[in-house]
Every structure is written in structure tokens, then in C-alpha cells.
Amino acid sequence: MILHRQIIYGPILSRRLGLSLGLNIIIYKICSFDCLYCERGRTILHKNDINTEISSGFPTAAEITDALKYFAKNSINSRLNFQQGRILDNITFSGNGEPTLHPDFDFIAEQVIKIRDKYLPDTKVTILSNSSTAMNPIIQKALSKLDTRIMKLDAGNEETFQKYNIPLRGVIQTDEITLKDITDGLKNLKDIIIQSLFTKGISGNYNRDNVTDWIEKIKLIKPLEVQIYTLDRAAASEDIEILELSELEEIKNLLDAEGIKSEIYY
Ligand code: SF4
Numbered sequence: 190m191i192l193h194r195q196i197i198y199g200p201i202l203s204r205r206l207g208l209s210l211g212l213n214i215i216i217y218k219i220c221s222f223d224c225l226y227c228e229r230g231r232t233i234l235h236k237n238d239i240n241t242e243i244s245s246g247f248p249t250a251a252e253i254t255d256a257l258k259y260f261a262k263n264s265i266n267s268r269l270n271f272q273q274g275r276i277l278d279n280i281t282f283s284g285n286g287e288p289t290l291h292p293d294f295d296f297i298a299e300q301v302i303k304i305r306d307k308y309l310p311d312t313k314v315t316i317l318s319n320s321s322t323a324m325n326p327i328i329q330k331a332l333s334k335l336d337t338r339i340m341k342l343d344a345g346n347e348e349t350f351q352k353y354n355i356p357l358r359g360v361i362q363t364d365e366i367t368l369k370d371i372t373d374g375l376k377n378l379k380d381i382i383i384q385s386l387f388t389k390g391i392s393g394n395y396n397r398d399n400v401t402d403w404i405e406k407i408k409l410i411k412p413l414e415v416q417i418y419t420l421d422r423a424a425a426s427e428d429i430e431i432l433e434l435s436e437l438e439e440i441k442n443l444l445d446a447e448g449i450k451s452e453i454y455y
Pocket residue numbers: 220221222223224226227228229232285286287319
């Protein structure tokens with residue numbers, strides 16, 4: 190299991206994000222999902238009776254902005270020296286769980302943008318989100334301020350969603366999370382990128398029914414682009430397996446046939 194210990198990590202050279210500075214706003218793994226493929230291990234902080242522990246799992250907004258400011262101030266004169274002469278492409282909300290679960294996410298997003306504007310104006314502010322809060326108007330407003338929204342959608346039907354992403358009650362949100370609510374929320378967000386991780390095996394989401402239903406959801410959401418990929422490291426479950434490149438290409442062909450832009454990351 191890999192957990193980030195710091196608020197700031199990297200910059201790292203990422204397949205999808207170029208040179209990206211990670212912004213981890215959760216101290217240990219706190220998530221509204223328990224995806225079978227999660228590289229952070231299984232989600233255990235999800236019960237209402239450990240809410241005290243959950244509330245201590247978020248750095249304060251001041252701690253987060255101070256850490257980013259410190260990095261930005263110290264790198265402003267050496268931006269061309271991050272790695273092989275590249276400038277920083279993205280400051281990316283990602284890390285030990287779902288960033289939008291932070292109770293001050295809206296305020297933090299605003300502050301991060303201000304720091305970026307002042308010190309790193311050529312860098313985008315991006316989020317990798319599991320979409321579980323996409324139906325929340327406050328989160329929708331906060332997400333709309335960012336440059337790039339990369340939102341998860343692995344399942345095309347409720348059955349796959351419940352078994353593959355395993356949404357959990359009691360992680361900040363107490364209502365049941367359904368795929369329908371998520372799809373409705375994603376439809377309301379402008380200019381999003383969908384990210385989808387496919388696997389096979391007895392619990393994988395790569396099967397005809399799920400892929401067919403998933404394409405229908407993508408058509409409703411109308412994203413700018415879909416990023417499709419498979420496992421590239423150990424998963425939390427042994428019941429899922431990596432896809433062949435040719436299988437990802439089959440999914441891409443289906444998206445192509447619908448006129449939906451997509452990219453394979455393999
Ligand atoms: S949404 Fe992300 S952090 Fe949460 S369980 Fe799934 S893969 Fe892990």
C-alpha cells in the first residue's frame with residue numbers, strides 16, 4: 190500500500206499530466222469508494238463511529254496553502270529546472286483518497302488558484318476525483334474554478350458500480366451514493382475529462398454488458414475526452430486482472446464509432 194506522507198509530493202512525470210506536482214489534502218486514506226483496484230489498499234475509514242478519526246485526517250486549509258506557497262516561492266526562480274528543462278504542467282489535487290471530501294475543499298481550491306496565479310501562472314490546476322460528490326452544488330462550483338477536471342467513471346450500470354467501486358456510506362456523505370446520481374452530477378459539469386480503469390477477472394468491469402452500458406453513460410455526460418487504462422501496479426483485490434492493449438483498443442473503437450474522443454494509457 191502506498192500512502193503519501195506529505196501535502197506536497199513530486200513533481201513527478203506522469204503519463205497523463207506531464208510534469209505534475211501532487212497536492213495531497215488527506216493525511217491517511219479517506220475515501221467514499223473502496224475500489225477493487227485501489228493502490229492505497231482497502232478503505233477502512235468509513236464508519237460513522239470513527240468520525241473523530243476521519244476529522245483528524247485532513248490538514249487545515251492554512252497548512253495546505255502554506256505548503257504550496259513554500260514550494261512555489263522556492264521554485265519560482267528555478268522553474269525551468271524541475272526536470273529536464275520542463276516547466277510544471279499541473280498542480281494536481283490527488284493523493285490518499287477523494288480530495289473533494291475535505292470539508293474546506295471549496296476554499297482550498299480558491300486559495301490554490303490564487304497561489305498559482307501569483308507564482309506559477311503557466312501551470313494548470315487539475316483534480317483527479319472519483320466523482321462521488323459530483324452531484325453536490327458546492328463541489329460543482331468549486332470544481333468549475335479549476336482548469337482541468339478528470340472524473341472517474343468505471344461502471345455503466347448500478348450492479349457493476351456497487352461491486353467494483355464499492356461506494357461507502359458514512360464517509361462525510363451519509364446518503365447512499367448511486368451511479369445515477371453521479372451520472373446526473375457529471376452531466377452538469379462543463380468540460381470534464383472522464384477517466385475509466387478497466388480490468389478483467391471474475392470481478393472486473395470489462396464485460397459486454399458493462400461496457401455497453403458505460404458507453405451509453407458517456408454519451409449522456411458528453412465529456413471533452415475519455416481516458417482509458419488498466420492496472421499498472423498491484424491492486425487491492427486478487428479478483429481483477431490487467432487488460433491486454435488490444436482489449437483497451439476494442440473499447441476505444443467503440444468510443445470512436447460514437448464520435449467520442451479518447452486516449453489509451455497503457
Ligand atoms: S476512488 Fe481512488 S482512492 Fe478511492 S478507493 Fe477508488 S481508487 Fe482508491
